[in-house]
Amino acid sequence: MRIVALEEHFTVPRIVAGIAPDAIARRGFPGPGVVWGQTIKRNELADLGDARLADMDASGITVQVLSVAGPGADLVPGQPGIAMARAYNDALAEACARHPDRYRGFAHLPMLAPEAAADELQRCVEDLGFHGVLVNGATDGRFLDDPMFEPILARAEALDLPIYIHPGIPVHPVRDAYYSNLPGNFGFIMTQAAWGWHAETAIHTLRLVLSGALDRHPRLKIVIGHMGEALPFMLDRIDETTANEAKSHLSRTVKQTLVDQVWLTTSGFFTMVPFMAALMTFGVDRILFSVDYPFASNARARAFLDALPVSTADRAKIAHGNADRLMRLPV
């Protein structure tokens, strides 16, 4: 079975080395050698060659759609940020050219320069053959509904390719108010995979709905990971409590907008309860297989895919069919 995974990460250490360490620290990234439940997978992230392919082969994963993880060009203002994003994208394009049947790309953008970011997205799609863009959480404390990012939303909609909203570390005031003064490393873990990443990405997605951004861009396609970042569980509650306001400010209900314009991936979530919630809210056509390599295990994700209580046809949609159609992947 063809298997496409689309929340799969890489980095380029020589490019990260060009980002000011204090900008990295302010954004909340851990320093070298810090652990968060497991050692950060620096070696695996940096590999775009044989080791990554061998791990994919061992679990029968056909294609990784790759995106930048960790510190990136969204921390770097002005021309240096624009040049840095180009360097990331060119490095990814080289890897994709070496293994065109195995690697595909999401654009990495200079988010602090949104007009240039929109142009870089277009270059990535038209010149490098990429399939959308992945954004790592808030940029300088702002979410994608901020008017400054309008050029990026408009360009993604025009190109008819998705924006993958990936979690980022919560902004500084949130880290202080919600996650400080806990024993040991709990606070740091809570800002990230235990809670904070997911809560913030759900808020990020909801802000795109509530602000009217998705009404203004009705053909814009949003992808979120982690089985929908808890939105499937919360969907009816959100819809009920926003119903009256939505009549005044939106063209659709919040739930309708989400199921019209948002796709979910399985990244990092390999248990059945959240899958059933996703299936019963967004439906099988909106669920796409992903691993979150190298932070999650290809083998565990594959075993979960094989164990899903769905028909053969629906398993194929989740494994590759939905992704192939959404991102116009060559098959």
Ligand code: ZN
């Ligand atoms: Zn991820």
